[in-house]
Amino acid sequence: MNIILAIILLIILPFVGLWKLFEKAGRPGWEGVVPLYNIYGMIKLSGRPTWWFILILIPGLNLLVLIGIAVDFVKSFGKFSLLDHILVVALPFIFLPKWGFDKDTKYQGRSTSPEFREKYKVALKKTATREWADAIIFAVIAATLIRTLFIEAYVIPSASMESSLLIGDYLFVSKVNYGARLPMTPVAFPFAHHTMPLIGTKAYWDGIELPYYRLPGLSDIKKGDVVVFNYPMDADSPLYRPVDKRENYIKRCQGTPGDTLSVVNAQVFINGKAAPNPAHGEMGYVVKSDGSELNPQLISELHLEDISPRSGTDFTVNTTLASVAALKGYSNIKSITPDIAPKGAESDIYPTKYPLYKITPNFPAFNWNVDNYGPVIVPKRGWTVKLDSLTFPVYGRAIEIYEGNKVQVVGKDILINGVKTDSYTFKLNYYFMMGDNRHNSEDSRFWGFVPEDHIVGKALFIWMSIDDNAGFLNKIRWSRLFNIIH
Numbered sequence: 141m142n143i144i145l146a147i148i149l150l151i152i153l154p155f156v157g158l159w160k161l162f163e164k165a166g167r168p169g170w171e172g173v174v175p176l177y178n179i180y181g182m183i184k185l186s187g188r189p190t191w192w193f194i195l196i197l198i199p200g201l202n203l204l205v206l207i208g209i210a211v212d213f214v215k216s217f218g219k220f221s222l223l224d225h226i227l228v229v230a231l232p233f234i235f236l237p238k239w240g241f242d243k244d245t246k247y248q249g250r251s252t253s254p255e256f257r258e259k260y261k262v263a264l265k266k267t268a269t270r271e272w273a274d275a276i277i278f279a280v281i282a283a284t285l286i287r288t289l290f291i292e293a294y295v296i297p298s299a300s301m302e303s304s305l306l307i308g309d310y311l312f313v314s315k316v317n318y319g320a321r322l323p324m325t326p327v328a329f330p331f332a333h334h335t336m337p338l339i340g341t342k343a344y345w346d347g348i349e350l351p352y353y354r355l356p357g358l359s360d361i362k363k364g365d366v367v368v369f370n371y372p373m374d375a376d377s378p379l380y381r382p383v384d385k386r387e388n389y390i391k392r393c394q395g396t397p398g399d400t401l402s403v404v405n406a407q408v409f410i411n412g413k414a415a416p417n418p419a420h421g422e423m424g425y426v427v428k429s430d431g432s433e434l435n436p437q438l439i440s441e442l443h444l445e446d447i448s449p450r451s452g453t454d455f456t457v458n459t460t461l462a463s464v465a466a467l468k469g470y471s472n473i474k475s476i477t478p479d480i481a482p483k484g485a486e487s488d489i490y491p492t493k494y495p496l497y498k499i500t501p502n503f504p505a506f507n508w509n510v511d512n513y514g515p516v517i518v519p520k521r522g523w524t525v526k527l528d529s530l531t532f533p534v535y536g537r538a539i540e541i542y543e544g545n546k547v548q549v550v551g552k553d554i555l556i557n558g559v560k561t562d563s564y565t566f567k568l569n570y571y572f573m574m575g576d577n578r579h580n581s582e583d584s585r586f587w588g589f590v591p592e593d594h595i596v597g598k599a600l601f602i603w604m605s606i607d608d609n610a611g612f613l614n615k616i617r618w619s620r621l622f623n624i625i626h
Contacts, residue, residue, distance in 0.1 A: 157236025158182075161217065164240070165247040179209060186212035187250025203285050214239070215251035220260070222273055229281075280330050287331075289320040289355070292597065294368055294388065300575035300582065301390060303420040303443055303460050305366070309620065310604040311390075313368045317598040319357030324350050324593075325382045334385040349382050352593040361571060363410065365393045366599040366625050369573065373587045375541045383593055390599060391583050392418060395572030397520035403513040403585070406480045406578060419626070421576035422460050424479035429453050432472045442466055446580065458580055479579070483512040506533065510578065513585050519570040521592075526563050527554050534588075539564050542591040568592050599625045 158172030162181060171181045176196075183192050188209065195205040210232070211225045217239060219228070227235045239245040249256045296309040305311070315321070325344045329336060332343035361367060370386035395401040399410050406423060408415040422445070431453040439447070442463040448456050456479055459467075464476050484507040508514070516534055519525070525535055532554060539556065540547040543566065548555040556564060570589035575581025584590065605620035 153233040154236050157232070157238070157240040160240025161213075161236065161245075161247075164217070164245070179206070182209050182213040185247070185250065186216050187252040187256070188212060203289075204282065207281065212251050216247060216249060216256075217245050218248050219245075222277075226277065284330050288315070288323060290315055291600075293603075294390070294599070296390065299445065299580055300577050301366070301392070302422050302445070302577045302580075304392075304418050304576040305390070305599075305602075305625070306605065306607075306617070306620070308606040308608060308617075309602050310606070311602055311625065312600050313597040314600050315597045317358050318361055318595055319354045321352070321354045321384065321593070321595065322350070324352060324384045326350060328385075333388070334381055344382070344385055346382055346385075352383070354592075361393055361396060361595065361598075363393055363396055363399075364416065367391065367393050367571070367573065368596040368599060369571075369590050370594040370596060372542070372590055372594055386594070388596060389573075391573035391575050391581070393571050394574045394584075395518040397518055397569040397571070398523065399518045399572070400515050401518060401572050402515035403511060404483075406478060406511040408574070409515075418576040420460055420462075421578060422458050422580070423577070424456055424458050424579040425464060425476050426450065426479050427455050427457055427467070427476050428474040429455070430472045430474065438470075458577065481509045481511045483507075483509075508585075510585055516572075518572050518589060519566045519568070521566055521569045524563050524565040527561065535564070538566075538570065538589055538591065542570075542593075543567055571595070601625055 155173040155178075158178055159169035160172075162172035162178075162185075163169045165185050167181060167185070172178045179196060180190075180193050183190065186209065192205065192209070196202040196209075198205075207229050210228050214224060214228045219225070219239070224235075249259070292313050292315065294311045294313045296305045296307055296311070299307055325346055325348070327348055328344035334343055335341070336343045368388055368390045370383055371389050372386075374381055374386035375383075394408050394415060395410060400412070402409045407417070424446075434444070434447075438444075442459060444457050444459050444463065444467075446456070446458040450456055467473055468476055517523075517525070519535065519538060525531055527535070529552075532549075536547060539545055545556050546558065548558075553560050554562065569592040571592070572584045573590050574583045574585065602620050602623045602625065605617035606615055607617055608615075
């Protein structure tokens with residue numbers, strides 16, 4: 141239904157308006173509904189040079205050029221006000237047909253020609269207020285296009301990527317690397333993600349949701365890339381939001397489409413081979429000490445987090461391998477061992493039977509934990525999986541929620557869209573994401589795979605880093621500025 145509504149609003153109604161406006165300009169109406177040729181016609185009717193047509197073939201720039209062509213075109217019909225120009229850009233499906241059928245709206249000549257400018261110089265003259273308004277509107281449109289198609293700023297809100305990325309790191313995220321995802325919820329307030337600042341209302345209108353489409357990118361997502369994506373579990377939460385308005389998460393890609401992934405004693409294996417561990421990643425350790433307290437300065441310098449008593453003089457700590465090596469050099473530390481949950485056993489960090497997937501009651505759960513998990517095959521577009529009691533708990537949620545099917549379990553039978561089946565062929569590529577802070581990260585080990593339509597972009601570099609817990613003079617972490625993200 142949403143797709144039909146989108147076709148009517150975004151294609152049929154604007155074409156109806158263009159048909160009528162072309163006829164008013166003395167051109168055949170059909171020229172206004174032929175894709176690309178209608179843009180060429182608008183260029184000629186407004187008096188722009190023919191080479192402008194070449195500009196619409198350049199990704200990114202073409203959107204700015206199309207806005208200019210649309211504004212010039214409606215000027216040729218006497219629409220000179222700033223409001224008219226905003227309306228033709230924001231609501232063409234309403235105002236192009238309106239002006240097309242309006243008897244008082246007539247073609248008045250090529251709006252960019254010297255003769256036209258001289259004839260309507262009073263109407264075209266801009267006041268200082270108009271100049272400022274036009275500049276602001278252009279800046280908003282340009283910034284929105286840059287955020288959508290090229291690059292966007294992002295801040296690290298949680299500790300799941302420490303110490304690779306710290307809370308308070310400000311990043312630039314590239315949309316170009318994997319190809320920009322075109323807006324799926326096109327009617328939205330500029331610069332607000334899903335909620336309006338201060339007033340807390342929705343910053344978008346979900347009356348129109350467009351199909352997923354991604355422009356060509358520079359590369360595919362690779363294992364080891366740090367990726368920003370929309371939180372998959374928002375898909376079936378009470379606070380449902382469209383895909384592109386879901387919370388932004390950032391993790392490291394561990395598995396790409398078609399990979400067989402497992403975690404064995406906290407080590408990730410891809411296709412049977414141990415995957416490289418993040419150089420600055422953290423995990424939990426059990427520390428045996430002589431009972432003396434750690435120096436607060438040492439805790440800060442070694443970035444020791446989540447220190448908790450365990451038994452006697454033992455305590456647990458979350459930190460990096462480098463900090464563990466440094467800590468072992470202190471005389472009051474007797475030993476440090478990784479706090480790894482054995483296969484099938486509960487851990488002090490997470491329970492074994494955490495609800496990893498939307499498990500159907502007819503099928504068994506898995507005794508997996510954060511340190512011993514899988515193996516699972518990461519779904520790939522075109523891959524057919526045999527569905528049974530072992531595979532359905534792993535892939536059932538993706539088939540239902542992300543692939544858009546009605547999934548039912550009747551006894552031991554699996555029905556997809558009302559048809560009994562024992563296999564399914566995936567329509568999307570999927571990825572397995574994990575935080576570098578392995579024992580303090582909610583990631584694919586808990587909520588499964590990330591579908592390709594949730595991917596936002598690749599994290600490039602840190603442009604600012606602010607430590608909220610530091611004193612005023614030390615707020616900025618100068619050493620992290622402009623660090624490339626590996």
